[in-house]
Amino acid sequence: MDPDEKRVRQEDCNEDTLGIGILTLTNKRVAFDKKHARVMDFSGSIGETILDVPLENVTKVWKEGLLMKKVCFTAKTNDGEKTYKFGVFSNGSWRKTFEKTLENFHSKKPDEK
Known part of the structure; x- marks a missing residue:
């Protein structure tokens, strides 16, 4: 992370196409780190x-979702727009936090980003 980057929210989750990992929302970006788990000794690594x-x-x-709760977002990529769906514990809370973080990000002056 950059020195002026702050973690807003983070959770172990599953993405429909990317698999299991850790979803991280910061004041600058959203990231997903793949997680590898071993059943034999219940260990995991990022x-x-x-x-x-x-x-x-x-x-x-x-x-x-009602049973399979997901927070979803669409982003511009080099290949056009792509949608991601993450199975999280509290999708409503995640959505509110995500929207508030985006609002704060866009409300800053261009030279502050």
């Missing part, structure tokens, strides 16, 4: 960062 999206590329945030 692997590579497979998703690293600057907040300026996030175009939409929403929640879905």
